[in-house]
Amino acid sequence: MEKIATPADSGLVLDRRQIITGATALGLSATFGAAPAMAQGTPKKGGTLRLGMEGGSASDSLDPRTYADSIPIAYSLMFWNTLVEIDTKGNATPELAESWESKPGATEWIINLRKGMTFTSGKVLDVDDVIYSIGLHRGADTKSPAKGILEPIKEMKKLSPTQLQITLSAGNADLPFILSDYHLIIVPKDTKDFSKPDGTGAFTLVEWQPGVRIVAKRKPGDYWKPGRGNFDTVELRYIIDAAARTQALVTGQVDAVNRLDPKTVGLLSKNKNLQVSRTKGTGNRFAFVALTDTDPFKNRDLVLAMKYGIDRKKIVENVYSGYATIGNDHTIGPANKYYDAKQAQRPYDLDKAKFHLKKSGYTGGIELQVSEGAYSGATDSGVLFQEAFKKTGGNIDLKRVSGDGYWDNVWLKAPFCAVYWGNRPTADLQLSQTFVKGQAWNDTHYDNPKFDKLVVDARVELDETKRKGMYAECQRLLSDEAGMVCFAIGDQMDGGNVKLRGLQPHARYDLNDQRIAEKGWFA
Numbered sequence: 001m002e003k004i005a006t007p008a009d010s011g012l013v014l015d016r017r018q019i020i021t022g023a024t025a026l027g028l029s030a031t032f033g034a035a036p037a038m039a040q041g042t043p044k045k046g047g048t049l050r051l052g053m054e055g056g057s058a059s060d061s062l063d064p065r066t067y068a069d070s071i072p073i074a075y076s077l078m079f080w081n082t083l084v085e086i087d088t089k090g091n092a093t094p095e096l097a098e099s100w101e102s103k104p105g106a107t108e109w110i111i112n113l114r115k116g117m118t119f120t121s122g123k124v125l126d127v128d129d130v131i132y133s134i135g136l137h138r139g140a141d142t143k144s145p146a147k148g149i150l151e152p153i154k155e156m157k158k159l160s161p162t163q164l165q166i167t168l169s170a171g172n173a174d175l176p177f178i179l180s181d182y183h184l185i186i187v188p189k190d191t192k193d194f195s196k197p198d199g200t201g202a203f204t205l206v207e208w209q210p211g212v213r214i215v216a217k218r219k220p221g222d223y224w225k226p227g228r229g230n231f232d233t234v235e236l237r238y239i240i241d242a243a244a245r246t247q248a249l250v251t252g253q254v255d256a257v258n259r260l261d262p263k264t265v266g267l268l269s270k271n272k273n274l275q276v277s278r279t280k281g282t283g284n285r286f287a288f289v290a291l292t293d294t295d296p297f298k299n300r301d302l303v304l305a306m307k308y309g310i311d312r313k314k315i316v317e318n319v320y321s322g323y324a325t326i327g328n329d330h331t332i333g334p335a336n337k338y339y340d341a342k343q344a345q346r347p348y349d350l351d352k353a354k355f356h357l358k359k360s361g362y363t364g365g366i367e368l369q370v371s372e373g374a375y376s377g378a379t380d381s382g383v384l385f386q387e388a389f390k391k392t393g394g395n396i397d398l399k400r401v402s403g404d405g406y407w408d409n410v411w412l413k414a415p416f417c418a419v420y421w422g423n424r425p426t427a428d429l430q431l432s433q434t435f436v437k438g439q440a441w442n443d444t445h446y447d448n449p450k451f452d453k454l455v456v457d458a459r460v461e462l463d464e465t466k467r468k469g470m471y472a473e474c475q476r477l478l479s480d481e482a483g484m485v486c487f488a489i490g491d492q493m494d495g496g497n498v499k500l501r502g503l504q505p506h507a508r509y510d511l512n513d514q515r516i517a518e519k520g521w522f523a
Helices: 016-021 037-041 070-079 127-135 242-250 262-269 300-308 312-318 348-361 378-390 427-435 449-460 466-480 509-512
Strands: 001-006 049-054 084-086 091-094 096-101 107-113 153-160 165-167 203-208 213-218 233-238 274-279 286-292 324-325 366-370 396-400 416-421 484-490 492-497
Touching: 049 070, 049 242, 070 203, 070 213, 070 233, 070 509, 084 416, 107 127, 127 153, 203 348, 233 509, 242 262, 242 492, 262 274, 262 492, 286 378, 300 348, 300 466, 312 324, 312 378, 312 484, 348 484, 378 396, 378 416, 378 484, 427 449, 427 466, 449 466, 449 484
Parallel strands: 049 233, 366 396, 366 416
Antiparallel strands: 001 096, 084 091, 096 107, 107 165, 153 165, 203 213, 213 233, 274 492, 286 416, 286 484, 324 484
């Protein structure tokens, strides 16, 4: 077996072939908060971090099987940890798992846990806790969105209190990335009540008002990750409106916000009291999605008419002020190494849009449900889409709906609605969660056996040229067939007080992978 244990933020990139064949042996211990932290000075304890965030609602829960947006991810990581963390460059690095090993073929894995880790209750972390925590998202009865990505797990076996064997039904070199999924926090075995978080994280819960705010305080003593867990208190406020969120930052009511309005970034950058953290091309995938097993979107020509009938460039320039990349109707972004740059970008083409609309035979209105609760700019993007599509002779009826409960009441239920997809660390996760048949979050109900097989085959393909070709074909199929109109991939842009440290670009999510509460401190 080959041992894989990469230091956080070390910049090391593990080649997939190395993981499977054992060509390179790495016996490295995990370190946290090293180079990036030192570049910003020595971390200091104390203070209250006030966060103003979009990405949640009054229906939020502390149960990890319900997480679907940024705020639940952020507060979850104050209290709990996962087995694997993703570093700023997008590499899988140890968290509660100290290291991992894989046999050739990547079907059998050994996960080695850190010794002496304790939950808030004082219970010592054990493999039984890990098996239970992962098991929450498996089985016929679970409604967890992580169920699909865990289906390949054939068996989990306790080898010792700190050593777990995971056997997969098929090889997957990306298992460490799967174990970094934000749903897979590790809780004590038999946990039923999540309203009283018992975790290995840096903080404990003080106050919890879903849709309003959440308050946490630092645990006594030193956090197990050196240089992290510095704030005495963290207050996370739900501020869904982008203008209100920005105003709160400018006036000093909060210390950091996520999802800055691109229209205000230029002005905020000139404020000497503020900082803007921008990660280009790794932000949210902004889209409108249609259920292709529901009328009228069963009609492929109608969907193609919409894909050609949207002026993506105009939306990027006017709604996102250029702080975005034009999307091409799938979720693989240009920063991903498997992004197919050769795939022709679908333009705003009135002739083709009219051709497909006429061929579809559909003459009715198309209802598109939008809300700023889906993402900032969803409404304005919908208006521009409506205006552009009108020139084809078709009609999009824009229905503005409440942001409160949007992800429970509209997404996955409305035939055509606004949605954003966050970045994922691997192409496999980006595609399998979103488009494979039967996945809980397949929000277009895309159903293509060829695509599903390509995803599975690419997962174990060792030849990088062949693997890249497989993912390129996946992108082509989605662009041509799926009910997603992905018109833009945004830049991640957070704002913060200039005294706040740890607010740096991240390859996955905003606010330093939603870990600013754990990673940050005040200068």
